[in-house]
Amino acid sequence: MEAMVASAVGVLTAAGLYLVLRLRTFPVIIGLSLLTYAVNVFLFGSGGLVVNEPPIWHEHDNSYTDPLPQALVLTAIVISFGMTAVSVVIALAAYLSGDDDSINMTPGEAEDDAP
């Protein structure tokens, strides 16, 4: 079970990293999403993998999964939406104003833009 989740995290990371290393904004955003999944699952896994014992408190029942990573990951998921949305709007604005969605500055451009 652990190997399954760990390998899934590894594959998501690898695919995410590869996409982040692409030269256009859209694949990079998709890559960031994949990395977000990987990080969230990784954090979630820090509490251990437990099947069918949700962190709902019941009297006389002492088997729960770890609630803390879940709480942390829950907010992380929502925040990651905010992050994706902001990066998408930046990408879109860059493309609409520059007619180019490549993610890197071309050599020399950095100096030209300097104030």
Next chain:
Amino acid sequence: MSLFLIVALPFLGALLPGLMVQAGRRACSITTGLVTLLALTGLLVNAPAVLSGEVQTARLEWLPGLGMNANFFLDPLGLFFAGLILGIGLLIIIYARFYLSREDSMGEFFTYLLLFQGAMVGIVLSDNVLVLLIFWELTSLSSFLLIGYWKHTAEGRQGARMALAVTGMGGLALIGGMLILGNIVGSYDLTEILQNREAIQASPLYLPALILILLGCFTKSAQFPFHFWLPHAMAAPTPVSAYLHSATMVKAGLFLMARLWPVLSGTDAWFYLVGTAGLITMVLGALIAIFKDDLKALLAFSTVSHLGLITMLLGFGTPFAALAAVFHILNHATFKAALFMTAGIVDHEAHTRDIKRLGGLRKLMPVTFVIATVASLSMAGIPLFNGFLSKEMMLEEAVHTTWAGSHWVLPVFVTIGALFSAAYSFRYVAHTFLGPVRDDYPHKPHDPGFGMWAPAAFLCVLVLAIGLMPFLVEPLVFTVAEAVIGGVGEIEEGYHLAIWHGLTPALLMSGIAVVGGLLLLALHRPLDRAWIATPRPEAKAMFDRLMAACVGGARGLTDALHDGALTRYAAIFTVTVVAAGAHAFWTGNLVVADRGGAIPDLVPLVGWALLVVSAAWLALSHRRRLLSLVLVSIVGLVISIGFNYFSAPDLALTQISVEVVTVILLLLALNFLPKTTPVESSVGKRTRDGLIAVVGGLGVGALSYALLVHEFAFETISDFHLENSYKGGGGHNVVNVILVDFRGFDTFGEIIVLGIAALVIYAATEALLSGPVRARLLNWVPDMVRAGDAHPLMMVVATRVMMPVVLMVGFYIFLRGHNEPGGGFIAGLVVAIGVVMQYMASGFAWADRRQRFPYHGIIGAGVLAAGLTGIGAWFAGQPFLTSDFGYARIPPFNEFELATAMAFDLGVFLAVVGAVLLSLESFSRIARRSNEQVSDYAMDIDPSRNEEA
């Protein structure tokens, strides 16, 4: 007066000059003077007690965990320096009042001056080395502002930058040295450190600490080889030079060496480092000073030389030398500040400081002449002036000190130093004031007003008083010297400060120096020509080259790593992290697995396979963007199901609803972006990226596995949450209780961040739509065929029916959240999806017209509701965000629970709804501007659609 107040007064007072200058220059300077006078009075009130051996302290815990506390103490050494700083500060303020011209902003000047004064007083009164370091850096910063006060002059700016670079570098070294010292002792309190002489000198870290601390002191006090910045700092207005560069800031290094004298001195390393640096500085500074034509440069190098003298005395490490050092600090402060003031007066009146254009001022400026003569003769070491007394003591001590086994090195060199010193002192008077009156001064000079010469005259009175009646200051000098020595040694019994000690070798050396000085003055003309003809290393050019090399190196490195290519940063970052991880892996030890190991069923395996295949496919065919969107949503779906499978229903619900809104968002964006990614990188580059990605993936996978199969290394805090969830938080769903109760502050921050992200998107869209992009959007030609039925009947009907259901579900999820999976986050997302469905079905414009509440307001209401719930706890006398719950019953319903956490969760709900919808709305606005047909009807079919297209 409390020591806190004495230190704080100049800082608080620094707020006043800028305001008071509105009331005129006189009011401004009087206010500044009063602030200093008040601090000085406060200090002097403490003086009798301190001088009778009582140490005043004021302690305040600041960051006790770091050993950093705002502790101050006042001992005779601190009193002596603080008295110099505030006393001379007061004179300088009076002088500056008349020195500054109408064009100079007086408020700004006095603000900087008071900031500097506060920082200096802070240094000398600090009992905690960390606090001392803060004040130390503050003096560097405020002196930067003061040196560069005349911003319009290039010399001012360059001089200020050089001073900051050199003293700032020294400050960094000093931080290192002080931290080492504090570590050896185990405390950062100076009083504590001063008790541990043996421990410090026995430590193997003594030498590194000593070198680092001396770097700080030498740069600050302009000791060789860091002496070059001080003459360039003379671009500052003269009051600044007189204050910072003669009496106070440059003495901060001396102060620190004196302060740490009991624990650092007495070793060979101390003697040779400090003594030799002081000796070289003294002779070299004096030599250069003889040939400087700028009055202030002459005085600057003479200051360098005298600082070297004092440093050398401290380096000798004997009690008598320490006594001489303290006495010379006092004497130097009096005559040198007076001399700087006279230089400023000459510059002010004659409009030049070039000694070659001056001469004969004796008749034109008699008062200034007298002041300058008294101060110069003291500097030259002529009997009856105070400089003579401490110089004699220095010569006396040099005679008795051997350097590297040699008896003659020190006496010879100090005599040469004293000779040069006499020469430039004589020259200062002779070439400026004596000789025939000239008729080519840039401005007809005459004595300035009383206010400008009075401070210098006052100092001259002190020079003479101490010189003639040294017994007046004897108790003070002895007490301060004893504070420096700190019980490590004893001053010789029965020694007194006196003009006449009999026919000693020192007197002979003094005589040689004076005669030689006169001789040099007589021979100045030919010597000057020879000096000019001799090539010399130019410190400024060397410094500039060094700076240029540093800047070039830094720029090269930055450009190589940070060239504007995000891809490169990501690759460098990944490789670095992988390398660090590999290093940790090879050097660490891996314990065996102690948990997990269950064999997965078939269904999870299918999900796993689906995820792996989708991710791999995504990486391979990411060029087809629509397809990659589909694939990424498959991954998200599998992860949602996975969360559910691994006992995290809340996460599953959150993930799947976030998935929906994210995909809609990306679709909206993809409407405008190109639909495919072109092939740009070569196969080699792609292989390289693939390799990086695979190695990174393997590393993260391995790390993840290691984490999963090991029990916690520390005791988990989750048990606390599980135990108290119902008892303290009144909820069964521990995840939700953590979110809205235990970690409510976190969540509060979280929703604020989410709201800010949405506002950023809104603002970016607004900026985009009001800019040049607008025209581009208006002429937008869709690059894909539009659907003929933009608002299909089926969808419109279905979403209308679903809307109340969705709202109901959202409400239900919200209410059950405290006890069952659900809560504000998920409910917010569900409701947002319900609204977005209306947008999709009937178009943005149609839905927007029926939407009554602005989303900004909803976000604001959410944050406000959460915040007010938190504040509510205050009324119950509890800390922010403390929750409470109780049970209520409204007939005919059953008893139900009411928790304040619910109001907080409502805030979360509103903020999430607002943020998600504001983001999506912003994206839709771009679509709407791009000539999208706005329909007034809920559903329509576009008759213009070309079937063949």
